Amino acid sequence: MKLIMNRLLFLTLTIGVIGCTKEDFEGPPINNLYGELSIIDSLVITNKNPDFLNNDEVGFYCKFSKSVAWKIEILGLTSNATKEINGFSDALDSNIVVWNGNPSQVPFFMQEDCSIQLSFLDEADTLRDTISILATNSYENGVWFEDFEDGLPADAVNYFNTDGGLMTFNIANDDPLLGTSYFKMGGRVNWDWSLGRLDLKIDLPQVPVTAENFYINLGILSDTVDLHTGQFINILISESSAPFNDNTSNNGADIFDTDEEVYKLKVPIDWNGWQLKSFKYSDFEPLAPNAVGVIFDPNPSNITGIRIACQACPSTEGNPVCPENFGKEVRTDIDHIIFTTNTALLEQ
Amino acid sequence: MRKIGRLFILIILVSMVTIDSFGQSNDKIWFDGLARSYYARDAIGENEQVEDTLSAKNVSNGYNLLDLNTHVNPIEDIEIFAQLRIQNTFGGFFGSGTSVNVRQLRVKGVINKSIRFGLGDLFLKQSRYTLYNDDEELSSFENDMFKPYRDIIHYENFYVDNRWRLQGLQSDFSFEFDRGIRTLEFDLFLTRPRGSNAISTTSYSSDQLLTGGSVISKLTKNLELKSHYINLFEVASSGTSNISVRNPVYLIGLKRLHKHKNHQFESKIQGGFSQRYWLHSELENNVEDSTSNYNEGLFFDFQNNYVKKDSTLQLSVNYRYVDPNFRSAGAQTRRLNFGQELSNTIYPNYTNNFIQRPTSIFDLLSDERIYNQQISSNLMVFNPVYSNALPYGDATPNRNGADLKAKIHPKNKVIQSMTKVGFYRELIGQGTPNKRSFALFKTAIKINMNEGFHWKKELSLSGSYEAEYTSRGGDTVSQVQLLGQQINIALNAEVLPKLFVQLAYKQFNANGNEFLTQRDNYGNINNFINTHYKQKDHLLSAGLMYKLRDDVYANIQFNSWGMSFNDEPELNYNYNRLLFILSVTL
Numbered sequence: 001m002k003l004i005m006n007r008l009l010f011l012t013l014t015i016g017v018i019g020c021t022k023e024d025f026e027g028p029p030i031n032n033l034y035g036e037l038s039i040i041d042s043l044v045i046t047n048k049n050p051d052f053l054n055n056d057e058v059g060f061y062c063k064f065s066k067s068v069a070w071k072i073e074i075l076g077l078t079s080n081a082t083k084e085i086n087g088f089s090d091a092l093d094s095n096i097v098v099w100n101g102n103p104s105q106v107p108f109f110m111q112e113d114c115s116i117q118l119s120f121l122d123e124a125d126t127l128r129d130t131i132s133i134l135a136t137n138s139y140e141n142g143v144w145f146e147d148f149e150d151g152l153p154a155d156a157v158n159y160f161n162t163d164g165g166l167m168t169f170n171i172a173n174d175d176p177l178l179g180t181s182y183f184k185m186g187g188r189v190n191w192d193w194s195l196g197r198l199d200l201k202i203d204l205p206q207v208p209v210t211a212e213n214f215y216i217n218l219g220i221l222s223d224t225v226d227l228h229t230g231q232f233i234n235i236l237i238s239e240s241s242a243p244f245n246d247n248t249s250n251n252g253a254d255i256f257d258t259d260e261e262v263y264k265l266k267v268p269i270d271w272n273g274w275q276l277k278s279f280k281y282s283d284f285e286p287l288a289p290n291a292v293g294v295i296f297d298p299n300p301s302n303i304t305g306i307r308i309a310c311q312a313c314p315s316t317e318g319n320p321v322c323p324e325n326f327g328k329e330v331r332t333d334i335d336h337i338i339f340t341t342n343t344a345l346l347e348q
Numbered sequence: 349m350r351k352i353g354r355l356f357i358l359i360i361l362v363s364m365v366t367i368d369s370f371g372q373s374n375d376k377i378w379f380d381g382l383a384r385s386y387y388a389r390d391a392i393g394e395n396e397q398v399e400d401t402l403s404a405k406n407v408s409n410g411y412n413l414l415d416l417n418t419h420v421n422p423i424e425d426i427e428i429f430a431q432l433r434i435q436n437t438f439g440g441f442f443g444s445g446t447s448v449n450v451r452q453l454r455v456k457g458v459i460n461k462s463i464r465f466g467l468g469d470l471f472l473k474q475s476r477y478t479l480y481n482d483d484e485e486l487s488s489f490e491n492d493m494f495k496p497y498r499d500i501i502h503y504e505n506f507y508v509d510n511r512w513r514l515q516g517l518q519s520d521f522s523f524e525f526d527r528g529i530r531t532l533e534f535d536l537f538l539t540r541p542r543g544s545n546a547i548s549t550t551s552y553s554s555d556q557l558l559t560g561g562s563v564i565s566k567l568t569k570n571l572e573l574k575s576h577y578i579n580l581f582e583v584a585s586s587g588t589s590n591i592s593v594r595n596p597v598y599l600i601g602l603k604r605l606h607k608h609k610n611h612q613f614e615s616k617i618q619g620g621f622s623q624r625y626w627l628h629s630e631l632e633n634n635v636e637d638s639t640s641n642y643n644e645g646l647f648f649d650f651q652n653n654y655v656k657k658d659s660t661l662q663l664s665v666n667y668r669y670v671d672p673n674f675r676s677a678g679a680q681t682r683r684l685n686f687g688q689e690l691s692n693t694i695y696p697n698y699t700n701n702f703i704q705r706p707t708s709i710f711d712l713l714s715d716e717r718i719y720n721q722q723i724s725s726n727l728m729v730f731n732p733v734y735s736n737a738l739p740y741g742d743a744t745p746n747r748n749g750a751d752l753k754a755k756i757h758p759k760n761k762v763i764q765s766m767t768k769v770g771f772y773r774e775l776i777g778q779g780t781p782n783k784r785s786f787a788l789f790k791t792a793i794k795i796n797m798n799e800g801f802h803w804k805k806e807l808s809l810s811g812s813y814e815a816e817y818t819s820r821g822g823d824t825v826s827q828v829q830l831l832g833q834q835i836n837i838a839l840n841a842e843v844l845p846k847l848f849v850q851l852a853y854k855q856f857n858a859n860g861n862e863f864l865t866q867r868d869n870y871g872n873i874n875n876f877i878n879t880h881y882k883q884k885d886h887l888l889s890a891g892l893m894y895k896l897r898d899d900v901y902a903n904i905q906f907n908s909w910g911m912s913f914n915d916e917p918e919l920n921y922n923y924n925r926l927l928f929i930l931s932v933t934l
Contacts (some may be wrong), residue, residue: 026672027873030779030826030863034878266482 011155031088032066038066043118043127046094051099052109053135055069059094062118062127064089069121074099076133079170092118101137102346106177106219106274109136139178142217143300145202145338148181153200155244159251160196160310164189166329167195177219177274182335185233185310188327191318193331197309199253200337201244207300209341211282214300217345218308221333224272226329230313230321231287232268237264237284239302255305261294262287267333278344300339308334382430382503385930386410392692393910393922400698402781407695407702410438410928415451417743417934426457429468441624451853458928465519471511472518472537474562477620477647478578478597479678482741483508484719484857485734486712489766489792489812491838493852493889496903496929497714504716507683508732513721514539514558522562530566537561541723544586558678558723570605576620580677586840590630590638593725596621597676601649614653621646624675626870641870645671645745647679647712672776675727675871679743682728684712685720693717698921705921707731709834709856709885710909714925727869733832733858736818737772747772747833751788762800767791779863779876782822790814798842805842812836818862830881848893850905856885882914891927899933 022215039062044057062074081103086233093328103109103177111133118127151171152158160169167187176182189195207214216235239258240252245253256262263284267277315326338345366895387410392400413435420428437445438756454468473479490498506513508928516539523532542556560578567573582592601618625642647670654663691697691704693715698705711718712734720728730739749772757764758847770788777783791813797803813835820828838852863876891905 025777025779025781025867027779027876030878031823031878033779035823035825334883 035066037123038065041055048131049135052137058099060097061094062092065217073117075115076109077108079145081107081109108277122171142338142340149179155201157199161189177335184333186331188329190316195310211298214281215344217278219276219335220338221274222331228256228325228330231330233332234309235265236262236307238305258288378419381415381934383414383932387464387928389926391924393920393924412436429454463521470518474576476742478576481512483754484683493850501716505719506914533564535562552587554582560765574601575600595624616651619731620647643673664753667750669748674745680740681724686729686731708911732862737788765793780826784820784839787817830862832858852889854887884912902930904928
């Protein structure tokens with residue numbers, strides 16, 4: 001009896017134990033890491049005639065045999081605008097992998113045909129298709145924007161060093177980023193840092209985000225022909241409640257004085273053509289951190305003005321910070337200043 | 349060189365004196381210990397295919413050391429033990445290479461003649477599934493030629509009787525009964541394997557504690573019931589991290605003995621389970637404590653042993669099941685550390701590209717610094733060519749299988765042999781539903797020719813063969829086939845009284861492929877690296893051993909060793925070593 005009991009106990013334990021064996025496996029699938037890629041479901045595009053002006057989206061679906069680094073490239077056949085979407089997965093989910101009409105960088109897409117290409121890292125397979133854009137984004141749906149289409153705002157303060165050469169602080173129409181107009185900022189001032197600046201008054205509604213989620217976007221145009229290697233723009237944002245420009249004799253709006261709550265960001269300009277740049281407001285630093293009586297606590301709702309200052313290091317004998325730039329022209333033209341919340345303009 | 353010679357003479361004199369005088373004792377203080385002289389000269393061997401002008405053509409190092417064990421008995425039931433190490437590195441100038449360290453410190457005693465306790469350095473062991481310092485790879489059947497190397501590795505890393513050296517408090521006591529159960533024994537301990545350390549100027553790791561207990565009861569003359577508990581955990585408040593590991597393991601087992609006139613059977617059955625998780629505590633904004641990476645697993649082990657009473661035959665059959673999620677830090681921590689942070693001591697880099705030299709069987713045999721003394725809360729990295737079937741000993745997770753061991757020692761002692769055969773299989777696959785299968789075969793034979801011919805002087809020939817075969821079917825991408833084999837041959841001839849001439853050859857081959865697993869900080873597999881092996885390690889040794897006693901000997905030997913890769917001959921290497929060891933256990 002004892003023997004039978006012992007054997008029964010052993011049998012029960014053994015069956016119980018083996019019954020616990022799982023059918024799953026540990027770790028990532030080896031096939032995903034080392035298997036050959038094959039396309040299980042071919043590329044499907046959810047909307048081949050998107051109207052981005054009415055917030056259409058283009059979704060992408062595809063399924064592969066393993067997880068792989070993939071890349072979707074969208075090319076505007078007229079504008080040469082491009083958009084690149086990257087990921088690592090074994091499928092494209094059309095609810096997640098979507099395109100809303102923005103390029104990765106300017107130029108913007110136009111009403112045009114676009115080629116679509118899906119390729120994979122270290123794999124020969126490439127899938128192709130085309131779509132046709134019915135209408136593009138307006139890029140006007142920000143918290144605030146200035147596109148210079150109606151010239152300079154009436155209360156804008158435009159100051160530049162009149163002793164400089166070939167100074168261009170004016171509205172131009174020859175090469176806008178969007179629309180028909182942009183603001184040219186440039187010229188030659190060999191002896192000083194500052195070439196000029198444009199101050200714009202801003203009256204924002206209540207903005208429901210913090211500085212961490214508030215973006216300042218603007219297009220900047222330069223060229224590399226005889227480029228001044230020390231050129232940059234300083235973006236100043238003021239939260240001062242002082243009158244915008246009571247003192248008209250100080251070559252700029254009063255709200256950017258060093259005893260006010262002003263934040264700044266320096267942007268070196270060293271590229272050719274237009275680029276659309278986006279900056280988080282939280283990346284700006286106090287202009288004068290030791291200003292007496294000023295509490296620096298950036299709040300987008302309190303913004304009252306923006307200054308775009310064109311600057312470059314001096315090169316004359318009296319002040320030779322970068323003598324190699326003597327006689328070179330500075331070019332930091334701007335267009336389409338737009339404030340957005342939560343994401344940068346091109347990521348929307 | 350003259351200085352080294354003087355040091356040899358000094359240590360021999362000290363040893364001779366200590367053998368006689370340190371054996372002496374009085375009632376309250378007595379001494380023992382170990383003295384060792386060690387000198388090794390390594391040189392780059394012949395290799396036409398690899399150019400290495402960056403490494404020294406030969407290097408030498410050595411030391412004299414004395415581990416003086418002082419036992420003080422202030423009263424009859426208390427002993428204070430201190431091991432003091434005095435070490436002098438050869439080449440040190442006027443004491444600059446000399447160090448004096450306290451290597452061990454312990455108080456032990458008996459309270460009221462019934463409760464035994466130990467405080468300080470402890471050597472602890474429970475079962476193979478809770479707390480057990482399993483043997484290192486390829487060490488099952490070592491011959492006399494390599495015993496000096498193995499002795500040093502074990503001694504320097506405190507590997508004593510498969511116990512882990514820990515620091516803390518331990519106590520045990522027992523009861524005897526004259527009716528019902530026969531005995532009831534208790535053993536409890538609390539240790540700190542790792543103290544809080546500064547990781548950076550602003551962050552500190554937490555204290556790691558290991559606590560456990562055992563209750564063992566002889567229910568009848570032939571029936572024993574045991575239960576073990578062990579828990580590795582961290583005290584979050586002692587560091588700057590608010591994440592701390594918890595790893596309790598529970599075991600219960602039954603042992604039954606059947607004694608007959610000429611033989612005895614022993615049956616053991618044991619099972620248990622583990623939990624492991626990370627506790628997130630003391631969170632901001634009064635958020636309640638939470639856990640992450642929780643897993644639990646069980647194990648089951650059934651063992652039958654047969655022993656002939658004259659010890660001429662021993663047989664053992666063992667079946668075990670260890671769940672994939674079974675985690676027991678005290679039993680799964682490995683001796684050999686193949687982590688990337690460690691490099692070999694001898695010629696760690698080679699070739700003119702200064703690449704890291706792969707570890708060979710000679711490093712496993714001779715380099716005490718690649719061995720580990722620290723309990724690890726995660727599964728440590730292992731090299732599948734040396735051990736793939738059971739890299740974490742019997743407690744290796746994700747295994748289901750059986751093994752058979754046999755040991756034959758005839759009365760005439762002419763031929764002694766041992767064999768082990770094992771078959772195991774994974775319970776779940778890794779990276780694929782297909783499961784690996786493992787086959788293990790080890791055999792060793794020793795022929796004592798002097799016993800056969802009735803010679804007084806020893807003459808023995810020994811050999812062993814170990815093989816591990818791993819396979820996994822399925823699609824071609826995830827297939828695994830790996831065969832590792834080791835052959836040992838050794839000759840031991842006593843040419844003069846106590847003077848032995850020794851020859852040995854060891855070769856290891858590995859062929860095939862395996863997917864090396866990479867784990868994150870919480871032990872989850874996050875990657876596999878498909879690795880192909882075509883390597884051959886070799887070690888040829890010749891030497892002389894003068895053996896005054898088993899634990900008092902002088903040994904000089906020459907080793908020619910290296911590694912070759914069939915598909916990458918540009919990475920082959922060969923080295924030579926001349927070694928002298930004088931070891932005296934006091």
